[in-house]
Amino acid sequence: MDIELVEIPKWNCCGAVSSLTADDVMHHVAPIRNLIRVIEMNEEGLVNDEKRLIVFCSMCFNVLRRSNKRVKEDPKFLETINSFMDEERDYDGSVKVMHFLEILRDIGFYKVKERVKKPLKGLKVSAYYGCTLLRPRGVGIDDPEAPSIMEKFIESLGAEVVDNPYKSLCCGSYHTVGGNKELVAERAYKIINAARERGADLIITSCPLCAFNLDNRQELTKKIHPDFEHMPVLYFTQLMALAMGMESETGFDGNYIDPRPLLRERGFLEG
Amino acid sequence: MSEEKMITVYIMGKAYQVPFGLTIMKAMEYAGYRFIRGSGCRAGFCGACATVYRKKGEYKFRTALACQTTAEDGMYLAQLPFVPANRKEYNINELDPEKNVLSEYYPEINRCVSCNTCTKACPQELDVMYYIQAAIRGDYRQVSELSFDCIQCGLCTARCPAEITHYHVAQLARRIYGKYQLKVPEHLEKRLKEIEEGKFDEEIERLKNMSIDELKSAYVQRDIEKIPRGEVSDE
Numbered sequence: 265m266d267i268e269l270v271e272i273p274k275w276n277c278c279g280a281v282s283s284l285t286a287d288d289v290m291h292h293v294a295p296i297r298n299l300i301r302v303i304e305m306n307e308e309g310l311v312n313d314e315k316r317l318i319v320f321c322s323m324c325f326n327v328l329r330r331s332n333k334r335v336k337e338d339p340k341f342l343e344t345i346n347s348f349m350d351e352e353r354d355y356d357g358s359v360k361v362m363h364f365l366e367i368l369r370d371i372g373f374y375k376v377k378e379r380v381k382k383p384l385k386g387l388k389v390s391a392y393y394g395c396t397l398l399r400p401r402g403v404g405i406d407d408p409e410a411p412s413i414m415e416k417f418i419e420s421l422g423a424e425v426v427d428n429p430y431k432s433l434c435c436g437s438y439h440t441v442g443g444n445k446e447l448v449a450e451r452a453y454k455i456i457n458a459a460r461e462r463g464a465d466l467i468i469t470s471c472p473l474c475a476f477n478l479d480n481r482q483e484l485t486k487k488i489h490p491d492f493e494h495m496p497v498l499y500f501t502q503l504m505a506l507a508m509g510m511e512s513e514t515g516f517d518g519n520y521i522d523p524r525p526l527l528r529e530r531g532f533l534e535g
Numbered sequence: 536m537s538e539e540k541m542i543t544v545y546i547m548g549k550a551y552q553v554p555f556g557l558t559i560m561k562a563m564e565y566a567g568y569r570f571i572r573g574s575g576c577r578a579g580f581c582g583a584c585a586t587v588y589r590k591k592g593e594y595k596f597r598t599a600l601a602c603q604t605t606a607e608d609g610m611y612l613a614q615l616p617f618v619p620a621n622r623k624e625y626n627i628n629e630l631d632p633e634k635n636v637l638s639e640y641y642p643e644i645n646r647c648v649s650c651n652t653c654t655k656a657c658p659q660e661l662d663v664m665y666y667i668q669a670a671i672r673g674d675y676r677q678v679s680e681l682s683f684d685c686i687q688c689g690l691c692t693a694r695c696p697a698e699i700t701h702y703h704v705a706q707l708a709r710r711i712y713g714k715y716q717l718k719v720p721e722h723l724e725k726r727l728k729e730i731e732e733g734k735f736d737e738e739i740e741r742l743k744n745m746s747i748d749e750l751k752s753a754y755v756q757r758d759i760e761k762i763p764r765g766e767v768s769d770e
Binding site: 274275276277279290291293294297348349351 | 647648649650651654655662664665668671696
């Protein structure tokens with residue numbers, strides 16, 4: 265697609281949660297430090313782009329874009345961060361944080377379609393957005409009430425879109441590591457069943473935490489609701505790799521609910 | 536005898552006149568302090584003499600090794616004899632390197648907010664923050680490589696707002712990397728086999744029976760081996 269992605273040398277964890285406290289500067293240091301790395305990459309000639317930072321994880325994307333937005337809107341806040349990070353060059357707000365799906369949209373989903381070697385004809389796929397890709401308005405990549413970017417992505421791979429009224433219902437997020445795993449298992453029950461009732465074969469998502477909650481938590485969902493039927497939940501790039509004929513890159517070994525039996529049955533995987 | 540140039544340093548707030556050109560450690564000793572703990576090799580290798588100081592006219596709270604840093608006029612000095620850092624007990628043979636053992640034993644590494652204070656504090660100029668970032672990801676190799684020159688002075692830990700014990704995390708990572716992931720170097724295996732086969736038994740017996748003077752002259756006249764050292768495979 266005439267675009268090459270270069271990993272940030274020495275990136276650091278974004279923090280995984282965006283602090284909303286007005287006077288909490290410290291939790292914006294990590295995201296802004298990554299943005300400074302992007303400026304350095306431009307200066308060192310590692311990239312020749314107009315300072316776009318492409319993010320795959322919805323949560324990282326959300327944290328990075330929110331901090332970027334905050335420092336651009338609040339110069340005093342940026343000044344505090346810059347003076348704290350006195351070992352770094354100053355950040356100037358010039359990096360553009362983008363989710364990978366936005367890049368695909370900018371390039372054009374028709375170009376994605378051109379690269380598809382194995383159209384997923386007849387596979388019924390439901391998009392799950394969760395929260396961090398869409399909210400808050402002004403940070404999210406699509407209309408938070410009626411998003412369509414993932415549906416366009418699914419169509420470009422040749423699969424059939426199945427709508428889900430709960431596609432932006434929160435999956436339970438960090439309750440999964442706290443004492444309320446049941447809440448997450450119940451959310452998985454609700455979201456997956458809604459997709460199944462509409463005929464979906466599988467769900468895709470762009471957030472690793474949503475993916476974990478909808479996929480791995482199905483074990484607990486099944487314990488709570490013995491009538492529950494498992495459904496594969498894929499990271500959106502797994503489906504893309506499959507459609508583009510890059511089977512060795514699909515990473516299905518990491519899925520709790522193995523999608524391979526279904527995909528073999530439908531003829532999308534050999535053997 | 537030429538007149539010595541004297542400077543004023545403030546040791547725990549009290550002014551002392553000490554000769555110019557001394558290290559912080561020697562300046563404190565000149566002033567009358569005696570180090571029973573918090574002093575070791577005096578050559579920048581052992582990491583025992585972590586020190587904190589401030590320079591005249593600066594707001595910065597600086598860190599260093601007392602044996603490696605020259606005292607300057609107007610410096611405020613204090614020695615850190617020990618860092619009471621959290622260090623976990625583990626049996627290296629019972630760890631599962633497929634899991635993130637670092638996060639399991641030291642879950643506080645996940646409190647890192649990338650403030651980089653640890654890196655600024657490190658007298659070895661290591662990328663401390665980045666090895667903690669690698670530790671969060673369970674990347675034993677990167678932690679090992681980035682922390683290899685750590686002398687365990689504990690200054691990173693003393694300065695960390697997240698109470699991470701960087702150097703103990705890194706030591707655990709190096710142990711796991713060494714035991715489970717790094718290939719045993721060929722020359723080491725070869726030498727161990729020679730020892731087991733008794734190749735050096737006779738020579739050891741001969742050395743054991745030497746007098747001190749004979750030992751000294753044997754040491755001075757020894758052959759220095761030309762075997763390539765420490766060439767460690769990448770994989």
